[in-house]
Amino acid sequence: MAADYKQNPFTLAYEGAITENRKGQVNIHPVTYQLHGLDIAANVYTPANYEAGKKYPTVVVAHPNGGVKEQVAGLYAQRLAEQGYITITADAAYQGASGGQPRNVDKPAYRIEDIHGMADFISQYAGVDASRLGLLGICGGGGYSLAAAQTDKRFKSVATVSMFNSGRVRRNGYVNSQLDTIQTRLQQATAARAQEAAGGPVLYSGDANLTDEQIAKLPFDLYRQGYEYYWKTHAHPNSTFKYTTSSLLDLMRFDATDQIELINQPLLMIAGSQADSLYMTEDAFAKASGTKDKELFLIEGATHIETYWKQPYVNQALEKLSQFYGKFL
Template sequence: MPQTGNYIFELSDKVIRKSVSYRNRYGITISADLYIEKDFDEHKKYPAVIIGAPYGGVKEQGPGIYAQNMAERGFAALSFDPSFNGYSGGHPRHVSSPDFFVEDFSAAVDYIGTQVFVDRSKIGAIGICGSGGFALSAAQVDRRIKAVATISMYDMSRVNSDGMTDEERNARLDDLNEQRYIDFEADFPVLSQRGAPIGFDAATDPIGIEFGEFYSTPRGYHPNSITQFTATSSMSFMNFPLLTYIKTISPRPILFIVGENAHSRFFSEDALKEALEPKELYIVPNANHVDLYDKTDLIPFDKLETFFTTA
């Protein structure tokens, strides 16, 4: 059974949390938590939802909060650690990959869809931050995913490539190509800088402060969530756009949830323009990007329940 621990939230007395594991199609063992309501009836068929972690996050943080709240609303909810990260398998550690992270969503569907108490026709996906892009990308090819909701979405392909001239892109790739030689000869690949600074003050970039206040303080700290990936991981995102086929998700519905003041809001607004109906942008007043990771007074769970119930 996979290791788990250090949850940033208290377990509700209305749900049961079960540690589970399964393999994705690459043979990597995925560590996950299954949440079901306490008065669960094994003879019933439940709608299901799978929840992916923010980019750099793990299931014991925001994904668990979402899974717990959806389980309270009658869903079988599965939160999981991405390949190479958290308590999931894969070496070297802290690799980031558009292909593997998208596959992790489909592997979650494999698992949840083979549980006797799950209605296969009612499996949805929630992607938080970077996994919002991965959830959408998975739905482009995995039609078993009947509805997708993104929370504070990041498109990590754009993060790694937007705004660069051809000369800047080539210079970046030259640096990463040299790093591959270094990594090949070393015992462990070099990691990127932390996305969430450990020490921060008024002079720190505001986005860095926002992430640091979550990942680097007791509010959201987890030892597996270092907000770093192998430096050369970014090459894959520079080469493989995540949302090329977003139009093909239709007629399955997409719900984009963003904070009114989120620095990442444009990712959802741009994806909304590209997606076909049915689609919706839901704006949470007075919320920033990270607020929607864990602040249950702001996260619109009633909206999510309605969305997945009627999908």
């Protein structure tokens, strides 16, 4: 169903992806900018008949954990551009095509700063109306978007799709399945950091080359369908599940809902009714007490990963996002 990244000149890996920029249509503009001394690789999408002298509402799109800008974040960014928004999606620092060593550091503070950095860059982009800036976070990017929007009031409205609270999952396990090993895993993360500091090899977690049989036996839809999405149907060479084990020192003390009451902007949280990650969206939504305008929208029948690519579900999410940003941007 997806575009093959090898056949796409922009290496986009989603259905209906742009293959060339044409006058009068949605166009894609690969850009690079600096954030704390690192090169950040991003794609900016401009709407049909874009004119630099006009002013457009704009949406920053944060990608999932392990994802890159060419996958679901690009799909949502392109589809929003089709509705008249300028959009940007960037690879997180230390990940994808962005700079930073060692590779695949995954620290919440960095991921949150990536979102502030996208806002910095796109606010200066020709045609952007910085007073109408929205934020969309998908999966892990959704959790980090909730954290970024708590204090960054440039974002006038905040939406998440299939929000994933990375800290909670790294700490407690998915669906709280690893509560009895928290201290053991913290010891492993501590040892990994000590090894790095002593000049030893960087250790990684989360990386696995599983057989189809092993994938089929995974206990959760998110993991089974996630392997299918990231390794097969929508694979991209810059996308990987692995992250430095030492990142867990930061991840395991993070929670996307800490201080969530600071969000006073309109908030829309979208999730699949069949997603085994739904508990995280429901928890965050209940705790978001600081906003007068909040809505939880369930896509009937959808799992977490199906909101990334299954057209009927993507269409429902985008219709809801269009109404939301249309009202609040």
